[in-house]
Amino acid sequence: MEIGTKPNRVSWKYKFGSMIITGLLYSAILFAFDYFSNDKLYSTYSLIFQGVFFGIATGLGFPLITEKFGGKFTSKLGGNVTPVLSDTEEIEISGPANLFRGIEATGGKLFLTNKNVIFKSHTMNIQKGQTNIQYDNIKEILLRKTAKLIDNGIRITTKDGKNFDFVVNEREQWMQNLSKRIKTDL
Incomplete structure (x- = not known):
């Protein structure tokens, strides 16, 4: 099952x-x-025209271009991201996600398997690789805001005190699926 792959419409x-x-x-x-x-660069009409033109280009143009072509780019980018699994491990749920590794929000894919939470980065990152979190090592899962503004974050805290901050689409679905798999009271 794939979660959060539909593009968000603005x-x-x-x-x-x-x-x-x-x-x-x-x-x-x-x-x-x-x-x-020292010199007069712009007339009042020129400032108004440029402001309106720039506002239309950024407020309408960029979102339309992103909606039209962004999905094609991101699906190609994350389409071939596959994690390394153990012999008895199977992917049950997957979807696009970011994992904060220091100041970098590493892009990739989040996987829920029958044994682990796995994050695998795509190739367009500085920090690449795979992060595995065993379900029995998870202490708590919290909802969080990205940049203290946007309700799209999940924090997984492990029993050894490590925090893993993810950005996901449809985070309520991720929370439900994670809560079913761990053995603690959340």
Whole structure:
């Protein structure tokens, strides 16, 4: 079973807000250049036009391009990620994920097998490799926010005190599936 492989659609409300904020910030930066320059660089109409154009390009253009082509790129990138398994181990659930290794959010795939939680990175990372966490070594699983803002994180704490911070899509499904497999009261 694959979890979280459908691309997330950006709502029009978010696109519109992004369009306004980026357009205003871009215009403010151009205005600051103009203000502190000895020469007049931009007219007021030019600042407004450039801000609106930049806002539309970033608020509408980038999300549309990402929705159209991003899925093809990420599916090719993570499509050939397969973990090294023991002889009696079988993959039961998988899906795209990031694992924080220091300051790097290493991209790859998260797997739930009949024995372990496995994270395997894809090739487009600085830190590559596979991380195995045995179910009987898991002390607790917590929901967390990425950057203290976005509800898409899970923290697995092991009995030896190590924390593994993951970013996943559909984290409630991951939590349910993890909770079924570990032998502690969460």
